[in-house]
Amino acid sequence: MKEPAAVLQLVNQFAIGGAEGQFVERVRCHPEGFRPVVACVNRAGPHLETLRQLGFHVEEFGLRGSLLQLNTGHQILRLAAFLQREGVRLVHANDFYANVLAVPAARLAGAKVICSRFDLGHWYSRAHHVLEALACRGADAIFVNANAVRDLCVDEEGIAAEKVAVIRNGIDLRAFDAAAKLPLEKEVPPSRPTVAMVGNLHPVKGHFNLVEAVALLKPQFPDLLVLCAGEGPMRPVIEQQIAHHGLRETMLLLGHRRDVPALLLRAQVAVLPSHAEGMSNALIEAMAASLPVVATAVGGNVELVVEAGAGATGHLVPPHKPAQLAERLAGLLRDPQRCRALGAAGRKRVEGELTLEAMTRRIGELYRSLLQSTAQRQAA
Numbered sequence: 001m002k003e004p005a006a007v008l009q010l011v012n013q014f015a016i017g018g019a020e021g022q023f024v025e026r027v028r029c030h031p032e033g034f035r036p037v038v039a040c041v042n043r044a045g046p047h048l049e050t051l052r053q054l055g056f057h058v059e060e061f062g063l064r065g066s067l068l069q070l071n072t073g074h075q076i077l078r079l080a081a082f083l084q085r086e087g088v089r090l091v092h093a094n095d096f097y098a099n100v101l102a103v104p105a106a107r108l109a110g111a112k113v114i115c116s117r118f119d120l121g122h123w124y125s126r127a128h129h130v131l132e133a134l135a136c137r138g139a140d141a142i143f144v145n146a147n148a149v150r151d152l153c154v155d156e157e158g159i160a161a162e163k164v165a166v167i168r169n170g171i172d173l174r175a176f177d178a179a180a181k182l183p184l185e186k187e188v189p190p191s192r193p194t195v196a197m198v199g200n201l202h203p204v205k206g207h208f209n210l211v212e213a214v215a216l217l218k219p220q221f222p223d224l225l226v227l228c229a230g231e232g233p234m235r236p237v238i239e240q241q242i243a244h245h246g247l248r249e250t251m252l253l254l255g256h257r258r259d260v261p262a263l264l265l266r267a268q269v270a271v272l273p274s275h276a277e278g279m280s281n282a283l284i285e286a287m288a289a290s291l292p293v294v295a296t297a298v299g300g301n302v303e304l305v306v307e308a309g310a311g312a313t314g315h316l317v318p319p320h321k322p323a324q325l326a327e328r329l330a331g332l333l334r335d336p337q338r339c340r341a342l343g344a345a346g347r348k349r350v351e352g353e354l355t356l357e358a359m360t361r362r363i364g365e366l367y368r369s370l371l372q373s374t375a376q377r378q379a380a
Helices: 018-028 047-053 072-085 096-109 126-137 147-156 172-180 206-216 234-244 260-264 281-290 321-335 338-352 355-380
Strands: 005-011 034-040 058-061 089-093 113-116 141-145 164-166 194-198 225-229 251-255 269-272 293-296 314-317
Touching: 005 018, 005 072, 005 096, 005 355, 018 047, 018 281, 034 072, 047 058, 047 113, 058 251, 072 089, 089 096, 089 355, 096 126, 096 269, 113 126, 113 147, 113 251, 113 355, 141 147, 141 321, 141 355, 147 164, 172 260, 172 281, 194 206, 194 281, 206 225, 206 234, 206 251, 206 321, 225 260, 234 251, 260 281, 269 281, 281 293, 281 338, 293 321, 293 338, 321 338
Parallel strands: 005 034, 005 089, 034 058, 089 113, 113 141, 141 164, 194 225, 194 269, 225 251, 269 293, 293 314
Antiparallel strands: none
């Protein structure tokens, strides 16, 4: 029996977030024929314990502040030695710092390397953009989760189009549906028209625009409830804005929640007013929960939300336009029948294209194509 090929899954850290959750799912449901080895830059975060429970020892290659320090070169050499010791034939780097470390280390170790890009780099400085583009040009393949991210890599950074593989995020529907039936961690007010938003409290997620939209909706829907799952540094300012508009009983900041599937079942509509996105896990989960979605027309959102035809799943609005956001939300809240139709189409889309199984199959195809090309060159 052929031994599975070792693949190093390298990530920065194990925080709560969509990309981090997808990383755990990719490791847990690794493609058949490949053995995952897990390493990180910073051995911290809630998902670290999840990986330990799955039986993984996580090796750390810690950076110290600026990448210009000598320690960066030391960690690259350590990583290259680790790859050779573990017999790793393929490195899959999963974020900025992992990309920067993985490419030179893999080259030193004679391994193939994949860089990953899961957003539009909205938080990057110019130096970040240049450095990651250089790393990606040196990789054997670029793993992206949305056409918008692919276009950024190809059109703006000059990466060869044939190196970029678009593999959309996937959800474990069986686990999602089981979690949706569980009781909530903390109860929320019942029997009110409810809108749900899942997203950490960062500026890019557009919570301020949502507060303004909710203020416009409140006179039309006095009992409106808006549930916001997620945590982050913007909490104090968002709380201040909520209080300023008199929305403390309307818009609830619930913090980190591990019961998102059950929480979504309490809502009639999902919303995502972000200013930039890759492929939003929040939107996929909302569609899996059979909710219609109102999202901004940015990044990968336009690839998920269909506005017209039998397959319509919701509405798109421009970013930074709370009045248009409010108008679309109001239209759905007034039309339960259309909500059900849009939600059913969203669920069907997830079942057909956005499952964990589909994502795993595509990743396996990418891994095999890279290793087969190596084998063919060695045989020639």
